[in-house]
Amino acid sequence: MRIDVLTLFPNMFKGFLEESIMARAIKNSLVEINLIDFREFSNNKHHKVDDYPFGGGAGMVLQVQPVYDALTSIEGYKEALKIMVSPQGETFSQNKAYELSTNKHLIILCGHYEGYDERIRDYFDLEISIGDYVLTGGELAAMVLIDAITRVKPNVINKDESHLNDSFSDNLLEHPHYTRPREFMGKEVPEVLLNGHHAHIEKWRYDQSLKRTKERRKDLYKKHKGGKNLE
Ligand code: ADE
Numbered sequence: 001m002r003i004d005v006l007t008l009f010p011n012m013f014k015g016f017l018e019e020s021i022m023a024r025a026i027k028n029s030l031v032e033i034n035l036i037d038f039r040e041f042s043n044n045k046h047h048k049v050d051d052y053p054f055g056g057g058a059g060m061v062l063q064v065q066p067v068y069d070a071l072t073s074i075e076g077y078k079e080a081l082k083i084m085v086s087p088q089g090e091t092f093s094q095n096k097a098y099e100l101s102t103n104k105h106l107i108i109l110c111g112h113y114e115g116y117d118e119r120i121r122d123y124f125d126l127e128i129s130i131g132d133y134v135l136t137g138g139e140l141a142a143m144v145l146i147d148a149i150t151r152v153k154p155n156v157i158n159k160d161e162s163h164l165n166d167s168f169s170d171n172l173l174e175h176p177h178y179t180r181p182r183e184f185m186g187k188e189v190p191e192v193l194l195n196g197h198h199a200h201i202e203k204w205r206y207d208q209s210l211k212r213t214k215e216r217r218k219d220l221y222k223k224h225k226g227g228k229n230l231e
Pocket of ligand 1: 130
């Protein structure tokens with residue numbers, strides 16, 4: 001999978017792409033990330049990419065020209081799925097991460113300033129928000145998308161595809177986990193996890209997932225299949 005990112009701040013991605021699972025996925029050619037600084041495509045002699053809003057108002061607006069020229073310079077851009085990140089988009093989710101992970105080529109545009117010139121939207125297929133809050137720019141949102149998409153791709157995490165048990169994969173939050181020591185300052189690991197009875201462990205984990213989801217996320221609990229039949 002290839003992901004091209006249109007950004008004014010490519011350095012923001014450095015640590016993210018050079019550490020841990022992302023770095024390994026890139027090294028193993030499971031994902032290829034290209035950072036494109038679209039300021040370099042500005043026609044303006046000062047390399048400006050923003051301007052005052054027609055009609056007045058506070059803040060600056062991202063211009064269409066540099067974005068269009070940067071986008072159309074990308075090989076295969078016509079066939080790629082083109083995504084803008086913005087607080088006005090559809091809210092990102094685990095399901096969306098799975099769906100997007102099957103694409104061969106994604107292009108992600110990171111906005112800045114007060115907003116996008118509305119005509120930029122004509123060149124993109126999809127607008128995604130990572131939540132109901134406003135960031136100073138789209139870079140963190142793009143990293144969230146790239147991270148969540150990459151980790152569900154085959155062979156990125158490990159061979160048994162441990163992400164299939166993640167929170168949200170079945171509209172349930174994950175059950176509690178424990179590791180050594182068996183006892184810490186009087187707090188003990190639940191007995192059921194120590195006796196090696198797999199059916200009992202599975203049942204305990206499922207019950208814990210249900211309980212936790214019901215307590216913390218009523219919205220997910222209602223969506224979980226079977227959840228409706230449980231009080
Ligand atoms: N840019 C600024 N805020 C954002 C958000 N919440 N999601 C995606 N992109 C953004």
